[in-house]
Amino acid sequence: MTSGVAVPLDSVVKMNPGSVACDLEGEIVILNCVSGVYFGLNSVGGTVWNYIQSERSVEEIVLHLLAQYKVDRARCESEVFTLLQKMADQGLVSFRTP
């Protein structure tokens, strides 16, 4: 299990402008148009990406995944934190406090 960096659960995740995405053989590929870097997401990551097309809190994202996948909450939170942090590092999303 990957250990994620804690992001407050009530933080709101916001997509940054300048990224575009498409479905590619069941996975989501995102292009950061500013950096020119492509970012691939598996189906769970793709579920998160599609869900955050509108602003969502981290808590909402976790609950959304728990409703769709058989996974315990602690692991789900950890994976979500890791994914969101990677996305933030790539400039795809940013966080704001509510």
Added chain:
Amino acid sequence: MENPVSRADHFAERELLRLCANLPVGVADAGRIRALVDETTDWEYLLDWATTHRVLPALYLNLRESCGDKVPSAVLGGLQRMYLLNASHNLVLSGELIRLIDLLAAEGIEAVPFKGPLLAEWVYGTVSLRQFGDLDILVGPTDVSRARQLLIADGYDPEFALPGKSESEYLRSEHAFQLRKEASGFIVELHWRFGSRDQAFPVHPAAVWERLGKQTFQGRELPALSPEDLFLYFCVHGAKHGWDRLEWIACLRAMICKGRNSMDWKRIAQRAAESGATRGLHLGILMAASQGETDVPAGLRDSALADRRAAILAREAQDRLFAETVVSHSRREVERHAFYLRSRERLLDQARIVLFSCLRIPHPLARDWRLFPIPASLSFLYYLLRPVRLLREHGFPRLWAMFRQRTTFQEEKYL
């Protein structure tokens, strides 16, 4: 066992490509695709035509899903590479489209993207499943010159210079500027209407502008043509090009499937009737039906089926989809124009098309502007230069043949 269908005319490959152009395909069609693929499949023929008809992404996905084990790995691998390249290209174009819409908006110009990535996302849910090479953007007629200058300042090269009065002349007769960014290969078509004067295009931008909707694209709300306007536009656009691309036909069918319950079909039929595009609408419906079930509302389907002239045009277009005969670009253009003329039901529209087409013979086209950059004060010379260019490029006998073909068509029409 050898496939029972004839190999000589590539019937199996054509049927395979027709089925594989659809996204998604049903269970029965997936079975049919699998049955059509065997050791005698002419992959080179199939890939050549898939490239021509711009259905490589759909072909790849459908072959992989339906019969990946029967397709040679080199073929499937090659298709996958093209699919990935196309997806990458479309992503880059999508980013550029959003950037341009923002660039124009920052200067107070409302720009409406249509076709291209937006159509792919609306119809197929992702931009990766269509092949498109340029970005089509509609702006208001009073904004078009400024929008063009903004794109030039942004690094786009215009197809040709339009000094002084030439621009107003061009704006009056044509419908779009083409601009290209050499470094990235981006091509933008900046439209102020949907067709040139000699097409008497029945979808009018002023009316479309009043009915604009919104489409969520890549997390953004962008202005978009209403689905009804887009559908009618796409039908007439297909007729304008002689419905010679399988991707357009499959896409129209997918639009019907997508919008079956949400589009106002009565309104589409009413707008078509008001603007003299009923035959074009019927033709589009018949072309889409040639790709498989469409589930168009019964009334509209019945009127399309009863439209004998639309049926003749649909048959002609289908017969030409895999035509091997090589014809010159000019001749193809004349054939397309004649096809388009026949897709219009009102004599007045046909008369306008013929009249402005005749005027256009000496009238300067984009190519003349590019080949003969002359001062604005001498722009009248274009009217003399165009016949010179046509004669130089095609020679008198070929031009005479084109004229003869048009005359023959007119005779046939009134038989």
